[in-house]
Amino acid sequence: xxxxxxxxxxxxxxxxxxxxxxxxxxxxxxxxxxxxxxxxxxxxxxxxxxxxxxxxxxxxxxxxxxxxxxxxxxxxxxxxxxxxxxxxxxxxxxxxxxxxxxxxxxxxxxxxxxxxxxxxxxxxxxxxxxxxxxxxxxxxxxxxxxxxxxxxxxxxxxxxxx
Numbered sequence: 001x002x003x004x005x006x007x008x009x010x011x012x013x014x015x016x017x018x019x020x021x022x023x024x025x026x027x028x029x030x031x032x033x034x035x036x037x038x039x040x041x042x043x044x045x046x047x048x049x050x051x052x053x054x055x056x057x058x059x060x061x062x063x064x065x066x067x068x069x070x071x072x073x074x075x076x077x078x079x080x081x082x083x084x085x086x087x088x089x090x091x092x093x094x095x096x097x098x099x100x101x102x103x104x105x106x107x108x109x110x111x112x113x114x115x116x117x118x119x120x121x122x123x124x125x126x127x128x129x130x131x132x133x134x135x136x137x138x139x140x141x142x143x144x145x146x147x148x149x150x151x152x153x154x155x156x157x158x159x160x161x162x
Contacts, residue, residue, distance in 0.1 A: 014046045015117040020053050023139065025112055025131035031100070033064065034091035035116070035124040040077035041088075045124055047074075050116060057090060057111035057128055059101045064090040066113065066126065090126065103130055 021027075037045070044050060055068035066088040073081050092100075103109045114127045134142070 012117060014048055015115060016045070016048065016050045016052055017115045018052045018055075018113055021112045021114055021129065021131065023134075023142070025110070025129070025133055026138075027112075027114075027129045027131050028109065029103075029130040030114070031092065031096060031128045031130075033096075033126050033128055035066070035126055036089040036091060037071075037124055038082045040074040040080060040082050041071045042124060043074045043077070044071050045116060046118070049074075052113045052116060055113055057113060059097060059104065059111075062094070062097060064092050064097055064100070064111075066090055069113065090128070100130065108132060 049072035051070045055066060055070075058065050058067055068085070069088065070084050071082070072084060100111060104111060109130045109132055112129050112131045114129050116124065116126050119125050
């Protein structure tokens with residue numbers, strides 16, 4: 001038996017993370033929202049069969065909706081399965097919706113999902129972020145800063161060993 005790699009050791013089982021959002025956006029503010037799901041969707045999420053890359057949240061008629069997220073079919077559901085790409089309602093307070101709407105309409109922010117997880121009460125939650133898109137040169141600068149930090153840490157580690 002081989003052990004799993006340590007690469008995803010910080011993630012909990014059933015947690016879906018949108019790594020691309022951290023690369024493509026500056027994150028200004030985070031919100032936690034509940035997800036309104038069907039039973040087969042919950043089972044698929046627990047199995048980790050979801051994809052939130054390229055998805056976003058939108059406010060329509062004073063309600064928040066998750067658009068573009070894919071939750072795979074649950075095989076054991078049979079005829080009672082869900083639509084994988086449907087819009088899903090997000091459960092937020094009215095004040096939060098008002099605040100998000102104001103920022104997205106007037107200040108050029110986008111509402112991006114960062115991760116879907118289950119809290120300690122076993123409820124499906126989604127972490128949303130008000131984010132502003134990065135330009136291509138900003139992405140390159142972030143990559144070069146990360147590489148420089150990695151080189152410095154590597155050199156410091158070598159220095160400490162001596």
